[in-house]
Amino acid sequence: MKPVDAPLADPASDPDVQLMLRVRSGDADAFRELFEKHGRSIVNFAYHFVGNRQRAEEIAQDVFLQIFRAAPRYEPTAKFTTWLYRIATNACLNEVRRPEHRHPRRSLEHQPDDERKRAEIAFPDPKAIPGDSALAGRQLEAKIHEVLDKLPPNQRAALLMSRVDGMSYLEVAEALETTESAVKSLVFRATATMRKELTEFL
Amino acid sequence: MSTLDCAAIGEELVAFLDDELDDDTRRPIASHVATCLVCRREVERLTLVRRWVGDLPAVEPSAAFAAGLWDKIAAETTPATPAPNVRVLRPWRWAPPALAAAAVVALAFSTLLRTTESPTQAPPAVAPERVAAPAPAVRKPDAPVVAARPAPKDEPTGEEAPQVAAADALRPEDLRPEDLPPELLEQPELFLRLPVVRRLETLEHIDAVHNSHDDGDGGAG
Numbered sequence: 001m002k003p004v005d006a007p008l009a010d011p012a013s014d015p016d017v018q019l020m021l022r023v024r025s026g027d028a029d030a031f032r033e034l035f036e037k038h039g040r041s042i043v044n045f046a047y048h049f050v051g052n053r054q055r056a057e058e059i060a061q062d063v064f065l066q067i068f069r070a071a072p073r074y075e076p077t078a079k080f081t082t083w084l085y086r087i088a089t090n091a092c093l094n095e096v097r098r099p100e101h102r103h104p105r106r107s108l109e110h111q112p113d114d115e116r117k118r119a120e121i122a123f124p125d126p127k128a129i130p131g132d133s134a135l136a137g138r139q140l141e142a143k144i145h146e147v148l149d150k151l152p153p154n155q156r157a158a159l160l161m162s163r164v165d166g167m168s169y170l171e172v173a174e175a176l177e178t179t180e181s182a183v184k185s186l187v188f189r190a191t192a193t194m195r196k197e198l199t200e201f202l
Numbered sequence: 203m204s205t206l207d208c209a210a211i212g213e214e215l216v217a218f219l220d221d222e223l224d225d226d227t228r229r230p231i232a233s234h235v236a237t238c239l240v241c242r243r244e245v246e247r248l249t250l251v252r253r254w255v256g257d258l259p260a261v262e263p264s265a266a267f268a269a270g271l272w273d274k275i276a277a278e279t280t281p282a283t284p285a286p287n288v289r290v291l292r293p294w295r296w297a298p299p300a301l302a303a304a305a306v307v308a309l310a311f312s313t314l315l316r317t318t319e320s321p322t323q324a325p326p327a328v329a330p331e332r333v334a335a336p337a338p339a340v341r342k343p344d345a346p347v348v349a350a351r352p353a354p355k356d357e358p359t360g361e362e363a364p365q366v367a368a369a370d371a372l373r374p375e376d377l378r379p380e381d382l383p384p385e386l387l388e389q390p391e392l393f394l395r396l397p398v399v400r401r402l403e404t405l406e407h408i409d410a411v412h413n414s415h416d417d418g419d420g421g422a423g
Contacts, residue, residue, distance in 0.1 A: 035271065043267065044260045053261050060263075061271045068275055144254060162220065163256040169222045188216045195251045202247050 016080030023071045031071070035064055038081070041165060042088050048160050049092040050101070051149055059091045066091075078174055085167070085175040089157045096153055140201050147197045151190050158186035159194070207234065208241050215241070215248055 011017050016037070022030035042063055046056035066087050095101060148156055154176065161167045161175060162183075169183045176183065195202075211231050217223050218231050235241045 035268070039268070039271075040260070040263055043263045047261050048258060053264075056261070057263055057267045057270070061267070061274055064271055065274050065278070069278070140254065141259065144258060159255060163252055164258060166256075169217070169220070184217050184222060185213075187220065188213055191216045191248060191251060191255075194255060195248055198251055198254070201254075202250060 011076040011078055011080075014076075014079045017076040020067075020071070020074055020080055021076065023068075024074045031068060034067075034080070038084060039064065042084065045085070045088055045160055045165060046092055046095075048145070048148060048164060049089075049153075049156060050095050051145060055095060059088070059095060063088045063091055079171065081165075081167070082171050082174045085161055085165070085171075086177065089161075089175055092157070093153050140198070143198060143201070144194070147194050150197075151193060155186045155190035155193075158183050159190035162187050208238060211241065212244075215245060216252075219245065219248055219252060 016034060019030045019034050023034065039060060042060040043053075043056050046059040046063075047053055050056055050059065063084070067084070148159075151159065157176060158172050161172045162169065167175070169180050169187070172187075173180045173183045176186075211218075211234060214223065214227065214231055215235075218228060218235075223231070235245055
C-alpha cells in the first residue's frame, strides 16, 4: 500500500473542515457553501448506488440534514469528505437493505429528457461500434448500472467512491470504517466482476 | 515471466492502475506488464472498465433538491407544536357543562327508576313549571320507547306523564342541587359509575386524567 496521504494527517488543513468548523459556530453561509460544493456529488453517489434519482435526492438531503444536526458536536478527525461519504454510504446501505427497496433503474426508453441530456459513455473507438454509437453508449451505461445493482453493497460503495468520486483507498477505508487492504480487495473484486460482465463491450 | 506469474499479479493489477501500490510492489508489475502481451491486454481492458465506471454520466439534481433540504432544516429549527396532552387541556373549562348535562340525564334516569319502582308515590320534586306537556316520550319497563301522544282524558295519567318529561324539558342551567337525587349529592362519584355517563367521551377524558394521577405519574413527559 501507498504511504498515508499527507492531507489526512492534518484534517484542519482541509478547507471543508474549516467550513464545517464555521458551521459548528452557527455560520449558515458556511453550511450552504458545503452543500453547494458537495450536494451534487452526493446525489450522484446515491443515484449510482440505489438506482433511483428521487430516492437519491432524498438520501442526499438526509445526509446533509445529519451533518446539520451533528454540527454542534463536530470534531475534525478526518477530511470532511471522508465523514460526508461515511454518512452517505450508511444512508445508501440502509436504503438498499430496506425490505421494500425496489427501485429498478428506468429503462432507456423511459428516461425523461432531462436525464437523457447527458454526456454518454464514450467508446474508445466509436467507428468500431456497428450502428448507433450513442445508443451503444446508453446500452453500455445501462449494463454498468445493472452490474452495479448486482454487486454486494460494500463492493459497490468502494468502487463508486474510488472510481466515480476519485477517493484514495485510504479515504474509502475511512469512509467504510475498514482497512485499506480490505478496500483494495473490494475494489478488485468489483472491477473483476464488471470486467467479466462487460466482456461484450470490450 | 511465466503464466503463473501473470496469475500472481492479477489481483494487483487494479490497485496498480489505481496507483495504490508502494514502489516495491509497483516496479516489478510495471516491468512485467511491459513485456507480457497477455497482461498488457488485460491492463487495457481493465483500464477501459475503470474509465467507463468513472465516466458514468452524472444526474443533475432537480430544482426541488436544494429547496427540499432547506425545508427539512426549517422544520428542524422551528419549535415543534407540543403534542396534545390531557394534562394541558384544562378540563375545568369543559367539565362543568359536561357534568351538568350528565346530571340532567342522570336525574331523568333516576326519576324514571323511582316511578317504575313505586308507581303510587308522589312525583319527585321537579318544579311543575319545568315540566313540558305533552310528554315527548314515554319509557316503560316493558316498552323501552313509546312515541309521545296526548293522554286521553279517561286514562290515569296523573303519575306518568309529568314525571317522564323531565329529560327533554330540563336544561343544565336550570338544574339546582335540590333537583338531584340525595344519593348523588352525598356521593357525587356515583355519576361516573352510571353507564350513560361513562359513555360521554368528555368524562372518559376526566377518567383518564383521574387515573393518571392515581397511578402516581408525576412527570410531565
